[in-house]
Amino acid sequence: MPPIEKPTPGEKYDIVFIGGGSGGSAGSRRASLHGAKTAIIEESGKLGGTCVNVGCVPKKIMWHAADIADKLRHAADGYHFSLPQDSPKFTWATFKPQRDAYIRFLNGIYDKNITTEGVSYHAGHAKLTSPTSIEIRREDDTPYTINTDKVVIATGGHPVIPSDDEIPGASLGIDSDGFFALEDQPKRVAVVGAGYIAVELAGVLHTLGTETHLIARHDRVLRTFDPALQDVLLKWMEHTGVNFHGNSNVVKVEGQRGGPLSVHLKSGKVIEVDTLLWAIGRKPNTKNLGLKDVGVKLDAAGNVVVDEWQETNVKGIFSIGDVQGKALLTPVAIAAGRRLSNRLYGGEAFKNDKLDYHNIPTVVFSHPPIGTVGLTEPQAREKYGDAVKIYESSFRALYFSMIPQEHKEPSLFKLVVVGPEERVVGVHVIGMGSDELLQGFAVAVKMGATKRDFDDTVAIHPTSAEELVTLR
Numbered sequence: 001m002p003p004i005e006k007p008t009p010g011e012k013y014d015i016v017f018i019g020g021g022s023g024g025s026a027g028s029r030r031a032s033l034h035g036a037k038t039a040i041i042e043e044s045g046k047l048g049g050t051c052v053n054v055g056c057v058p059k060k061i062m063w064h065a066a067d068i069a070d071k072l073r074h075a076a077d078g079y080h081f082s083l084p085q086d087s088p089k090f091t092w093a094t095f096k097p098q099r100d101a102y103i104r105f106l107n108g109i110y111d112k113n114i115t116t117e118g119v120s121y122h123a124g125h126a127k128l129t130s131p132t133s134i135e136i137r138r139e140d141d142t143p144y145t146i147n148t149d150k151v152v153i154a155t156g157g158h159p160v161i162p163s164d165d166e167i168p169g170a171s172l173g174i175d176s177d178g179f180f181a182l183e184d185q186p187k188r189v190a191v192v193g194a195g196y197i198a199v200e201l202a203g204v205l206h207t208l209g210t211e212t213h214l215i216a217r218h219d220r221v222l223r224t225f226d227p228a229l230q231d232v233l234l235k236w237m238e239h240t241g242v243n244f245h246g247n248s249n250v251v252k253v254e255g256q257r258g259g260p261l262s263v264h265l266k267s268g269k270v271i272e273v274d275t276l277l278w279a280i281g282r283k284p285n286t287k288n289l290g291l292k293d294v295g296v297k298l299d300a301a302g303n304v305v306v307d308e309w310q311e312t313n314v315k316g317i318f319s320i321g322d323v324q325g326k327a328l329l330t331p332v333a334i335a336a337g338r339r340l341s342n343r344l345y346g347g348e349a350f351k352n353d354k355l356d357y358h359n360i361p362t363v364v365f366s367h368p369p370i371g372t373v374g375l376t377e378p379q380a381r382e383k384y385g386d387a388v389k390i391y392e393s394s395f396r397a398l399y400f401s402m403i404p405q406e407h408k409e410p411s412l413f414k415l416v417v418v419g420p421e422e423r424v425v426g427v428h429v430i431g432m433g434s435d436e437l438l439q440g441f442a443v444a445v446k447m448g449a450t451k452r453d454f455d456d457t458v459a460i461h462p463t464s465a466e467e468l469v470t471l472r
Contacts, residue, residue: 002111003042003123007136009144013039015344016134016148017337018126018289021049022330023321024154025110027337029117034345039120039146041136047110047121049156050322051330053103054177059200061099063365065090066207070367078403090208092185122146128290131314135290150344153296153304153312153319154337155285157328159197161278169253172261173276176201186210186275190263192250193279194221196364199233201279203367206242213271215263219246222364226376226428228392232412233366233430239406240367245269284323301325309354310340327360361442363435368409371438374426374445380416389422391415391451391471397432397464413467415451422451427468437465 015031017024020042032038046053072088075081114121124136129145137143159175174181176197187210191202194216206212214221214237220230221237221244238244248265253276255261263271284303291298297305297313303325310318318340321333335355342350361373380388392414400408411431418425427441444453451471459466 003121007122007144007146009146011146013037013120013146013148015039015150015152015341016041016146017152017154018134019049019154019156019285019321019323020044020047020110020121021154021156021321021333022051023156023333023337024049024152025114025337026334027152027154027320027341028119029114030338030341031345032117032119034341034347036341036345038118039122039148040114041122041124041126041134043123043125045123045139046107047114048103048107049330052106052110054180056330057106058099058103058180059204060365061102062204063200065095066204066367069207069209074403074407077407078400090185092208093183096183125288127288128294128296128317131294131316149316151317152310152337152340153286153289153291153317153323154321154333155289155323156333157282157284157322159278160281160283162280167250167252169255169261170250170278172253172255172257173278175278179277182275186273188273189213189275189277190215190261190271190273191277191279192216193281194218194223195279195281196222196366198279199237199364199366201277202242203237203365206237206240207367211243211273212241213243213245213263213273215245215248215250215265215271217247217249222370224376225364225370225372226414226416226426227378228412228414229370229372229428229430232394232410233368233370236368236410237366245271282322282328284325286323299325309343310336327357329360329362332357332360359442359446361438361445363438365435366430368411368431369433369435371429371434372427373438373442374424375416376426376428377414377416380418380425384418384425387419389417391417393467393471395431395464395467398462399432411464411467413464413471415454415468415471417451424449424451424454429468431464433464437468441468 014036016039017028018041020040028038028040076083124138127135129135133147135143135145162170164171189205189210190213191198192215202212202214221234222230251266252264261276286302295314304319306319306324320336322328339353339355342353359374364370394412396408414428416426454469457469459469
């Protein structure tokens with residue numbers, strides 16, 4: 001459904017979601033399903049937010065392309081497939097339009113879903129003029145106001161690039177949004193950052209054949225993840241040819257936008273690349289929403305401060321998703337939005353519904369992929385001390401049995417357990433299939449499973465997943 005062409009100024013809603021990303025879309029649909037008169041406001045012209053448009057979905061598609069590149073190499077080297085002498089090549093320039101078409105298809109599904117659920121879609125920039133009124137400024141700069149009993153801030157976040165005052169020439173680089181706008185594959189790239197976005201995009205580019213440099217302020221990647229996963233991933237990335245520059249800071253960038261760039265490090269080293277990609281973090285989209293004007297409290301980073309029920313300090317104003325600064329993951333925003341609408345409009349059965357932010361599983365689409373849920377070993381030892389016990393196994397997936405030794409990807413599976421009952425408080429895995437196997441084990445952790453429960457489960461053989469139920 002296209003946005004409302006002729007809105008009714010002053011129209012009254014039960015609840016309005018500002019932001020048409022994953023959280024706003026899911027929450028608004030659920031509220032409408034419960035019978036609330038619901039509206040959603042989105043200014044970009046595309047529903048789905050970061051995840052659908054410039055995040056999870058196109059990123060995973062690119063990861064699949066890179067994974068196929070790896071498997072084509074394995075097909076010849078290990079599995080004795082005869083490939084043409086002119087081996088298959090990945091053509092970014094023709095693949096991108098196909099990927100973009102799929103994203104537009106998903107945008108259409110989002111439009112259709114909110115239409116089906118009866119949500120009113122307003123296009124424009126939203127600004128609170130009171131806790132119960134919202135000014136919407138359309139693309140042609142004409143404003144109108146709607147009224148509501150409740151407001152949900154679900155505006156997400158945006159990637160950060162240093163200013164040219166901070167780092168001269170920084171603006172010559174692109175961010176993760178810019179990665180998905182690239183029309184051609186760069187021959188040489190420098191990715192700055194050490195979080196999951198940096199690791200994932202560096203992995204995709206490297207595996208597809210781009211000379212890749214990963215520049216990090218410290219000597220590790222994924223520093224919030226379990227150290228065992230950090231160690232395995234970084235060693236393998238370097239082994240496969242990613243140029244890792246640890247304990248490094250970019251101090252200057254020279255060149256021309258879209259052309260060759262010289263990236264100067266504090267050490268004095270200069271890296272020559274075609275594209276510089278900043279992946280150094282994200283900030284919440286809270287500017288110019290009128291939040292401070294109506295008294296909504298923000299933290300020092302600009303995140304909306306909420307309580308356990310997703311409510312701000314202003315009664316009737318709530319916030320979900322990345323803009324409230326906790327667990328910046330699409331499924332978290334969706335779950336928080338649905339639970340909020342359940343509690344507000346779902347009746348007695350949902351009166352206490354809220355999202356539990358403990359034991360949230362997550363995956364990194366690195367090469368190889370990572371899955372993790374629960375406490376890392378350092379977190380568990382800080383909380384439980386000597387009651388912590390570790391079970392761990394390092395191996396190679398059976399798939400790699402036919403692959404030359406230097407190309408055998410590592411796997412490491414780790415359980416963190418606590419107390420005499422050995423309750424599982426952390427599962428950390430890296431290796432082929434880790435992204436797909438984690439979901440089921442996350443259910444077990446959420447239910448409070450013990451090591452004995454894992455041991456009592458019959459293994460599925462031959463799989464990598466069976467390692468988690470056979471650890472000794």
